Amino acid sequence: MASHRDLPAGLANHLFRNTGSSSFTEFVGSYAAELLPRRDNVLATPIGDQVPHATTILAATFAGGVAMAGDRRATAGNIISQRDVEKVFRTDDYSCMGIAGTASTGIEMARLYRVELEHYEKMEGRTLSVAGKANRLATMIRGNLGMAMQGLVVVPLFAAYDPDRDGGRIFSYDVAGGPYERERFDAIGSGSIFARGSLKKLYREDASADDTVMMLIQGLYDAADDDSATGGPDLTRKIWPIVSVIDADGYRRLSDEQVGGYVEQMLEARMISPDGPIAPLR
């Protein structure tokens, strides 16, 4: 007869075994490793340009929070593989991540990351610090380095509300991990160069959440204007960018009607000035 000590809760399948850590990823690794994304495969030929890629994500902080926006286009080589893909994910009540690069790997990573954060929170009875969350994501990216070398690159952008500072924080990553904390704003993906250039001129310190969302919509339009892989607002199908705002009240995703309002306002102004708002010269 198995004694109580041998099997902590009499379980044969180890659900009740204490792994000594509150990390979900570590638990899955010991319990059902095959469920974790495989990192050790070697692909015969790189398939990087044959699988859908997610493109541009922007984030900017404002007084008391942070906002993130992403376009809706996924591309495979020169094909638009999806027009309404979602690449900004809520990861817990006070954080979200956007993904650029291989869409499937990124979506899977976001799903695992969400469980990771919640698992810790439930096991420990407290939420991870923002730095802790950012570091955890870095480890996941680093784990994907082998696949990234094969062409399955995924790079996230992480944004969170930090209650200790009563403000938003943004972290970016590269294929080997990170995190790199960014002041004010950042962008990732193929259109990021144009988006960053646009935000550089549009960003205002201590702007309201409303104004910051408008900055992101403008920046995204500028990215779509110059980058073929970034999708602009789809007027005929009414597909708008995904916009998320996180502040002391937690994560909320703006509804299609709300985003539609921003987009229409922006387009109206661009009818007159196609390149968007003009920054003062001095």
Next chain:
Amino acid sequence: MSMPFGYASPEQIMRDKADYARKGIARGRSVVVLQYDDGIVFVAPNPSRALHKISEIYDRIGFAAVGRYNEFEELRLGGIRYADINGYTYDRSDVTGRGLANLYASNLGRIFTESIKSLEVEVVVAEVGDTPDGDAIYRLTFDGSVFDEHGFAAMGGQAEAVATRLKEHYRDGMPLADALEVALTALTEPGGERTPVAQLEVAVLDRTREHRKFLRLTGPRLERLLARATTPPPAAEQPPAEPPKEPPTDEPPAEPSAGSGEKPPPTGPDGDVDDGSSPL
């Protein structure tokens, strides 16, 4: 007796184990779980801020336990692993309270039969649905029995007395403030003093919330809710206006004793107001 030395019949062993577990569980304080219009509320008198008796397991599933802390903590952690691994393997909607209750039941049952000492715990697994009909409250005892409770459950301490009071006052579809009031009435012995707010652990599974339904109610928020629940009593405390109304609708013994006893204000009016308003 011609029994060999050290022999005990299986019946005797089981009875001893069960008695042992029951005694351990009855030593603590009661925990109450009940349905309200927008979900399920858990109430536990708990002086500790760090050691929780109530916890979130998954999006729609909550957990409450009484008994030995280290033992039910083990169950809680195992439950979270079960839920997270299933939600990650399949889909978040595929994690159910029934599955978790079954997992707990089989483990509690196995430990009860196999080990020398059974777990001295009793747990409730509650799952909130999209409508009140979809709500489920499972109560599991130390031997692995599962009770599918309707509307409310009480466990630990003087569980039977608490359950009786709960049954008296419980109504379907109460607002949260009323449900809290009912829970506190049930947890308070007649004539006893109520647990101060600072020593209450309260959480809800609120079906109107997005994503994760579990929410702890603490601090000012809980105080406001309790204040809202206790607003009726002041009206009831005015003896001239109320007495004619209350005695006929309520059980008479509780009311006069509370009203004319040494301590009229603390429990008497609260309990009575609730009784009077419930047609049950």
